[in-house]
Amino acid sequence: MKAIVVKRDKQRYRLAWEEVPDVKPGSDEVLIDVKATAVNRADLLQAMGLYPPPPGESEILGLEMAGVVAAIGPQVKGRRIGDRVIGLLSGGGYAQQVAIHPQLLLELPDSWSYVQGAAIPEVWLTAYSNLFIEAALQSGQTVMIHAGGSGVGTAGIQMAREAGATVYVTAGTAAKLKRCRELGASLGINYKQQDFVREVMAITRGQGVDVILDPIGGAYLNQNLALLKENGCLVNIGLLGGTTAEINLGAVLGKSLRIIGTRLRSRPLAQKIEITRMFADRFWSIFETGRLQPIVDSVFEIQDAPAAHDYVKQNKNTGKVILEISSPRH
Ligand SMILES: NC(=O)c1ccc[n+]([C@@H]2O[C@H](COP(=O)([O-])OP(=O)(O)OC[C@H]3O[C@@H](n4cnc5c(N)ncnc54)[C@H](OP(=O)(O)O)[C@@H]3O)[C@@H](O)[C@H]2O)c1
Known part of the structure; x- marks a missing residue:
């Protein structure tokens, strides 16, 4: 099969669409013909050599896919060849085929394209698990x-x-x-021009917020702590703004705050399955009504993965950047 292969020289890298060994699914896995995958920040870091895959996982980039079931392991029940599915991967999505545990799969609605489907697994499951499981975000x-x-x-x-x-x-x-406002945010703050603590404190009459979902890390730590209410929860999921900061533990203790860090990719399979099921139980039917939508910024052919990576690196996307695989396996 073909896959994107990373050629690295220190932290500079090239991506090439090349022949690689075929995937051999386990007896409890299904083999997928991948139709679309998507770019994640983690892929950029992995390609630079800064974020290796968990032990035993594919070295090929790609944390999600939409595709068609091509073969089914003898221990797998309830799947048919030809099923249109999406799923969360620990790696291997930038390829014509990938193996996946069947309980990580969600059915792709008939009216959806593979491009739409590939925009879901990694970012929706990340947002779901952190907002609703880790931070227990509630109505109101x-x-x-x-x-x-x-x-x-x-x-x-x-x-x-x-x-x-x-x-x-x-x-x-x-x-x-x-x-963001069209999608439901009631206040949008340009962090390059405005102080987000001041703006949110003004609109909440000095109360602050219950939960913060933060991919920025070090640069925002103390502002985030200042913004949280009593018993508030900061969930850190990324370090786009650096890894270190001096922490004011007075704020943590004085407001009984929780600070949590999570990584979806390194969770055990059982947790990923549970997150997928909980997300689907709560939100999948709402996707089918159209009230929730996968947000696709742009679509590149898999051979143009280098351009797609540059686009993401330059912060140009709103929502997902998709890689389409239109060439059949042989
Ligand atoms: N822990 C996990 O399990 C997990 C899973 C998935 C993703 N993540 C992390 O979550 C983050 C978002 O992922 P994504 O794929 O959704 O990202 P994305 O679509 O590539 O968007 C990231 C955006 O962050 C903003 N940004 C970049 N550097 C910034 C900085 N220094 N300060 C403030 N804003 C900055 C940019 O938008 P602006 O134009 O607004 O600056 C950029 O477009 C990444 O850090 C990713 O690694 C973590």
Whole structure:
């Protein structure tokens, strides 16, 4: 089969669509003909050699896919060849085929394209698990979602809105903020021009927020702590703004705050299955009504993965950047 192969020289890398050994699915797995995958920040880091796959997982990039079931392991029940599915991967999505545990699969609605389907697994499951499992976001609460225009942000805004929470976001351009408001954010703050703590404190009459979903890390830590209410929860999912900061433990203790860090990719299979099921039980039927939408910014052919990576690196996307695989396996 063909897959994207990373050729690295220190942290610079090239991506080439090349012949690689075929995938050999286990007896409890299904083999998927991948029709579309998507770019994640983790792929950029992995390609630079800074984020190796978990032990035993594919070295090929790609944390999600939409495709068609091509073969079924002898221990697998309830799947048919030809099923249109999407699923979360630990790697291997930038390829013509990938193996996956069947309980990680969700059925792709007939009216959806593979491109739409590939926009879901990684960022919706990340936003879901952190907002609703880790931070236990409730109806009537307030949430700040940083990088609101990101894949995770655009998913998180929609689910938090649907759950009855009030959503505030930060983003770096007027166009991204506009899109966030269309998706349900009630306040959008341009972090390059405004102080998000001051803006949110003003709109909440000094109360702050219950939950913060934060992919920025070090640069925002103390502002995030200042913004949280008593018993508030900061969930850190990324380090786009650096890894270190001096922490004011007075704020943590004085307001009984929780600070949590999570990584979806390194969770055990059983947890990924549980997150997939809980997400589907709560939100899948709402997708079918159209009230929740996968947000696709742009679509590249898999051979153009280098251009897609550059696009994401330059922060140009609002929502997901998809890689389509239109060439059949042989
Ligand atoms: N822990 C996990 O399990 C997990 C899973 C998935 C994703 N993530 C992380 O979540 C984050 C979002 O992922 P994604 O794929 O949704 O990202 P994305 O679509 O590529 O969007 C990231 C956006 O973050 C903003 N940004 C970049 N650097 C920034 C900085 N220094 N300060 C403030 N904003 C900055 C940019 O938008 P602006 O134009 O607004 O600046 C950029 O477009 C990434 O850090 C990713 O690694 C974590």
